[in-house]
Amino acid sequence: xxxxxxxxxxxxxxxxxxxxxxxxxxxxxxxxxxxxxxxxxxxxxxxxxxxxxxxxxxxxxxxxxxxxxxxxxxxxxxxxxxxxxxxxxxxxxxxxxxxxxxxxxxxxxxxxxxx
Amino acid sequence: xxxxxxxxxxxxxxxxxxxxxxxxxxxxxxxxxxxxxxxxxxxxxxxxxxxxxxxxxxxxxxxxxxxxxxxxxxxxxxxxxxxxxxxxxxxxxxxxxxxxxxxxxxxxxxxx
Numbered sequence: 001x002x003x004x005x006x007x008x009x010x011x012x013x014x015x016x017x018x019x020x021x022x023x024x025x026x027x028x029x030x031x032x033x034x035x036x037x038x039x040x041x042x043x044x045x046x047x048x049x050x051x052x053x054x055x056x057x058x059x060x061x062x063x064x065x066x067x068x069x070x071x072x073x074x075x076x077x078x079x080x081x082x083x084x085x086x087x088x089x090x091x092x093x094x095x096x097x098x099x100x101x102x103x104x105x106x107x108x109x110x111x112x113x114x115x
Numbered sequence: 116x117x118x119x120x121x122x123x124x125x126x127x128x129x130x131x132x133x134x135x136x137x138x139x140x141x142x143x144x145x146x147x148x149x150x151x152x153x154x155x156x157x158x159x160x161x162x163x164x165x166x167x168x169x170x171x172x173x174x175x176x177x178x179x180x181x182x183x184x185x186x187x188x189x190x191x192x193x194x195x196x197x198x199x200x201x202x203x204x205x206x207x208x209x210x211x212x213x214x215x216x217x218x219x220x221x222x223x224x225x226x227x
Binding site: 102105107 | 119146148157158160163165170171206208210212215216217218219220221
């Protein structure tokens with residue numbers, strides 16, 4: 001079985017500050033890992049994904065995440081927060097290979113950006 | 116591409132009524148997923164289809180929930196009878212094989 005833990009349901013940063021959103025996963029097979037963003041009253045939008053290539057993954061809007069197998073982590077970072085980054089962020093895991101298409105999501109982290 | 120289309124965007128109904136949510140996946144995608152999002156339980160996968168065939172419905176809460184995919188361009192999620200605890204945002208997502216899932220805007224369901 002696979003699971004995702006997002007540490008911190010709410011993170012608040014100042015505009016221009018570093019954004020760090022934490023995600024730890026559990027998977028019995030090599031995982032595929034995803035970060036999605038959800039703006040108010042909208043669906044989820046893919047930020048980036050890890051599928052066993054480079055461990056440092058770059059996504060849209062200046063976000064990136066690093067896969068660390070030893071720590072079973074896939075933390076999301078952005079060097080400088082913008083007001084427009086305020087949203088809820090979800091980490092998700094799926095099993096690589098085979099025909100299992102299921103994504104398991106974390107509970108989400110609400111990011112607030114203060115002026 | 117228009118993306119995943121869901122209708123209605125908002126639905127308010129009374130307990131005991133039948134509710135039908137609709138989804139049109141992205142053209143060419145062969146996997147379709149129904150999710151439910153609540154504050155208490157977060158985002159839960161209800162059911163997913165591959166090539167119009169239900170593959171895993173273990174997330175469907177109970178027999179009041181049913182989902183169909185009669186063709187590659189349309190799916191429905193039905194709740195009969197509806198209960199207040201079914202109030203949530205229901206998302207449909209589609210993908211091509213195991214690639215990225217693309218989400219629709221969701222249907223906000225309120226059961227009074």
